[in-house]
Amino acid sequence: MSLPRNPLKSLNSYVLIGADRNLIVDTGFNLPESLQDLRAGIEELGLDMKRTDIFLTHFHADHCGLVPKVVSPDSVVYMSAVDRDLFDDVMDNADNFWVLVERRFLNEGYPKNEFERTQTANPAKKYLPEVKFTSVPVADGTRLSYGNFRLECVWTPGHTPGHVCLFDKDQGIFFSGDHVLFDITPNITAWATLPNSLQHYMNSLLRIRDCPVRVTLTGHRENDGVLSERVAQLIAHHKxxxxxxxxxxxxxxxxxxxxxxxxxxxxxxxxxxxxxxxxxxxxxxxxxxxxxxxxxxxxxxxxxxxxxxxxxxxxxxxxxxx
Ligand SMILES: [Zn+2]
CATH class of the missing domain: 1.10.10.580 (Structural maintenance of chromosome 1. Chain E)
Incomplete structure (x- = not known):
């Protein structure tokens, strides 16, 4: 689905269809264009949202922004507890959250007027959901089952402190979220709650490198690369x-x-x-x-x-x- 006026260009949202329940992996920015695309997909696939759950690889706005717009009271939304805490913080204490971010960036020499200009246009701020939603925490090793998919949650902190991938080992299908992207490199920033995020990210890359993966389904752009090769490239890139x-x-x-x-x-x-x-x-x-x-x-x-x-x-x- 489209992410208008954003260099990421689009989000890859995946739908796993089962006889009883379906699962949508990631949603999109809380923007009319993204919503239109998501709704069109839901309609095209004939998804009954009462029988559809949502898995969020992480709390960024381009992944969780549309949850309240499409979720039904019968849907379960899955998200790691770590990213849920960050999501709650940014939703409940937005002013304080961004003041702390600003302080950290000004301490690094960021010019104040330039920081303010950046923040008025910050999609991470603007395109979050307007309201919160309830979610069920997932952790490393949590198992989910939808249709033919037997999924295991894989803990991959780095891009966000609580990023989680999904892996169907039997079919060799890996939903990488923003942990591994093929034609762009995931942004690894500094987090107040995750000291040395790059070390965590590199560890999370090594963790998945040798998984028996046939298909890697990324959160953005291309999704037809070879996981182990891309992991090696990403590690070389950061070195x-x-x-x-x-x-x-x-x-x-x-x-x-x-x-x-x-x-x-x-x-x-x-x-x-x-x-x-x-x-x-x-x-x-x-x-x-x-x-x-x-x-x-x-x-x-x-x-x-x-x-x-x-x-x-x-x-x-x-x-x-x-
Ligand atoms: Zn993303």
Whole structure:
């Protein structure tokens, strides 16, 4: 279904049809265009929503945004408890939630006026459901059964702190959500509740690499790649990015997180950092931070607070300067 005015372009929503009950995996932004597509799909398949449940791979708005619009009182919505807590937080304490996010990003050198511009257009904020919905928690190993599908939940934190994939081992079908995407790389940002998210993400990639998978059904874009090959590419991608960050700090020790992001290599049509759409700059800084946190945990980088802003040094330079 379409995700208008968003670089992701579309969301892949999957429907598993059973004799008794059906399962929809992920919904879409709370936007009329996405809703129209989802409703058209429900109609085309003749789904009775009274006999249809919904599985959410994670709490992002492009996956959970439409739940209240299509769910019936008889539907069960599945979601991990960890992402449910984040969802509740962003729905119940939105102002406080975004104030804390803003504080964290300003501490990384994000210019305040630019941050505000980013946030007014932030789809993660704008396209969440208007109301909450009840959900049933799933955890690693939780089993669900729909039609011919015997599904197992696979705990894959990284993209969000409580991301969960679904795996039908007998048929070799893997619903990867946003854990593995084929033609774009999932955004790995810094989370207050998941220190060193990149390490978690890499562990979650290694965890699934050798699963006997025939078909990988992703949350966005293409879904005809080979899982093990893509996992290897994603790990190599992050290793390159870590090396990129290390080189930047060797050349320019003492940059803040925003400045590090501005120096990194990005695969984007923008000519340079100034040309980045504000929303993409926000994702880029989050990505820079997750890589900096990983390097700090490895003892390769140190964070020093100067005038309330975090600055980063390669460990050697840092020791000399202190
Ligand atoms: Zn997504």
């Amino acid at each position: 390159n990015r870590l090396a990129n960050v290390e080189r930047i700090l060797e050349d320019q020790p003492g940059l803040n997180g925003y400045e590090v992001a501005s120096c990194m290599n990005w695969d984007i049509r923008a000519k340079n950092w100034a040309d980045f759409p504000p929303g993409q700059r926000w994702f880029a800084v989050g990505e820079a931070l997750s890589h900096l946190n990983y390097l700090i945990d490895q003892g390769k980088v140190k964070r020093i607070v100067k005038n309330g802003v975090h600055t980063y040094f390669p460990v050697k330079t840092c020791e000399c300067e202190i």
